Amino acid sequence: MRNQLHLAVSALGALSLAFTGENPSVGILQAFLVIFLAIFAARATYRLWIYPNFVSPLRHLPGPKNHHFLLGHMISQFFSGNPNEPYLSWVRQWPDAEMIRYFTFGNAEAILVTGLDAFRDVLSVKPYSFVKPELYKRFLGPVVGKGLVFAEGEEHKAHRKLMAGPFALNKLKQLIPVFKEKAEHLSGYFDRAIEVDGGTVELVKTYTSITLDIIGVAALGVDLRNLDAPTPFHVCYSRTFDPPIFGQALMAIDIFVPIRWIPLEENRKYLSYSAEVHRMTLEIVRDRIRELTDENGKLVATxxxxxxxxxxxxxxxAENPWTEQEYLGHMLNMLAAGHETTASALQWATHALAKHPEVQTRLRSEILAMLKKTPNPGYTELENLRYLNNFSREVLRVWCPAIESPRKAAEDVLVNGVLIPKGTYILLMPSAIQLNPRIWGDDADQFRPDRWDGKIADAHAFAAFFQGPRQCIGRVFSMMEFKIILVEILSKFQFDAVETEEIVLVNPSPLLRPSGGLRAKVSRLPS
Structure with missing residues (x-):
């Protein structure tokens, strides 16, 4: 080892003299710089060109080639105008693929999962071989907190098991009166809109208000009443999820390169909105702990x-009691995911009703017939509404609120027989499955509720809530809330289309959200 070191120093000395001819110190620094740059160039060449083209086990997968050598397909995504693109275009270009390889920032390989076998492997067969990537935590973490969304491994299993209790069906049935009360409040809001504005209603604001009110009661035990007057919660969420175009650009860049620290006005607003939601939620957590404990710090009945x-x-x-931050993380999860996704589903459901009047008429007839027999329906009566079930699933299939749930391989792992190297970015998109013609047929893009009368061969083909141990824990909650609101408003109101231009979507976005809102005309049905 000593001889090798001596030879290395001698070589550097000779190289330095060759550069300077006289000053060895300056020469050694120059030699180090040359070697460093040579190594950097060699590594960059290997990573950017040699590895993906000649070494990677993923190089034989189909995928687009029109990527930027450094930014990958990030630019194509941002300028597509749709958070589901260009991914859906790739699904149609390679309809038989289980996985499609593309490139992300730094020319790093990424995998879009497009087939049911690969989808099942990642979600259900080997779910804990994958973790949520850091860039996704940076993208959503400030808004949704940690909670179940970003918990991993044993921590996720333990927290999931704990939270299964309040999300059990028998517990959720107790919330039906809350859902109905808020749905009736929504009807009152529509009546006022008819009197004041001729019935033109902005759906994004309306539905995010009512679903935030519902999750406020169910998760926090607080009646926010956003339909009466928007609370700071509603203001912060709406401005976070629907930023101006410059804010969208910053969001896209920040996914790959942290830039929220740069003193720009849009960054300041984003951070202030997130901080305000955290502050208000933490205040509720602390108040509840004080309410539930006595002067000795022991729990009291409630x-x-x-x-x-x-x-x-x-x-x-408990033996390992939770911290305030753990309570906060779960509450932020429930608030953000628990209201924005259902609100998005209701927006697109109303849009579908307005665009397809024959569907609206048929659905209303089923609802009114049920209400005539059972004026105060429960869970069983709602579940027995066949066409409402079909309609609900078709809305979530065509206009799935959640855009993506990315993963990163935590180890070398086989997916559908392909070796996925540790660290590879895996993109799971409901639309890549639910709008895939190979899975759903040539009419996959069409809204057709009756398709659900046929047998769906694989549960993973319905990806709105994902599947496996990390599927959405609020699935039953959300669907019950969604159906009760639809039963209430469809039994009393007619919905007609207002929008004549193509709908512009927020992009990038974690949700399928119309930019600037979405309107419909509401009118009272004859008594």
Whole structure:
């Protein structure tokens, strides 16, 4: 080893003299610089060109070639105008593929999962061989917190098991009166809109208000009443999820390169909105802990039924008690995911009703017939509405609220027989499955509720809530809320189209969200 070091120093000395002819110190620094640059260039050449083209086990997968050598397909995505593009175009270009290779920032390989076998492997067969990537945490973390969304491994299993209690069906049935009360409140809002504005309603604001009110009661035990007057919660969420074009550009860049620290006005607003939601939620957490504990810090009995109260009761005096930040993370999860996704589904459901009056008429007839027999329906009656079930699933199939749920391989892992190297970015998109012609037929893009009368061969083909141990824990909650609101408003109102121009979508975005809102005309049905 000593001889090797001596030879290396001698070589550097000789190289330095060759550069300077006299000053060895300056020559050694120059030699180090040359070697460093040579190594950097060699590594960059290997990573950017040699590895993906000649070495990678993924190089034989189909995929687009028109990527930027450094930015990959990031530019194509941002300028596509649609958060589901260009990915859906690739699905149609390679309809038989289980996985499509593309390139992301730094010319890093990424995999878009497009087939059911690969989808099943990642979600259900080997779910804990994958983790949520850091860039996704940076993208959504400030808004949705940690909670179940970003918990991994044993922590995720433990928290999921704990939260299964309040999300069990028998517990959720107790929320039906809350859903109905808020749905009736929404009907009152529509009546006022008819009187004041002739019935033209902006759907994004309306539905995010009512679903935020519902999740406020169910998760926090707080009646926010955003339909009466938008609370700071509603203001912060709406401005975060629907930023101006410059804000969208910053969001796209920040996914790959952290830039929120740059003192720009849009960055300041984004950080202030996120911080305000955190502050308000943490204040509710602290107030609830004080309410549920006595002067000795021991839990006391309560009549409250909300999720926050349940979590405090289950973990506050546990062997490893939760911190305020753990409660906060789960509440942020519930608030953001629990209202924005259902609101998005309701927006697109109303859009579908207005665009397809024959569907609206048929659905209303089924609902009115049920209400005539059972004026105060429960869970069973709602589940027995066949066409409502078909309609609900078709809305979520065609206009899935959630755009993506990315993963990163935590180890070398086989997916559908292909070796996925550790660290590879895996993109799971509901639209890549639910709008895939190979899975759903040539009319996959068409809105056709009756398709659900046929047998769906694989549960993974319906990807709106994903599948496996990391599927959305609020699936039953969301669907029950969605159906109760539709039953209420369809039994009382007619919805007609207002929008004549093509709908512009927020992009990039974690949700399928219309930019600048979405309108419909609401009118009262004859008594």
């Amino acid at each position: 009549e409250r039924k909300d999720l926050l109260t349940f979590l405090i009761q289950e973990t506050y005096e």
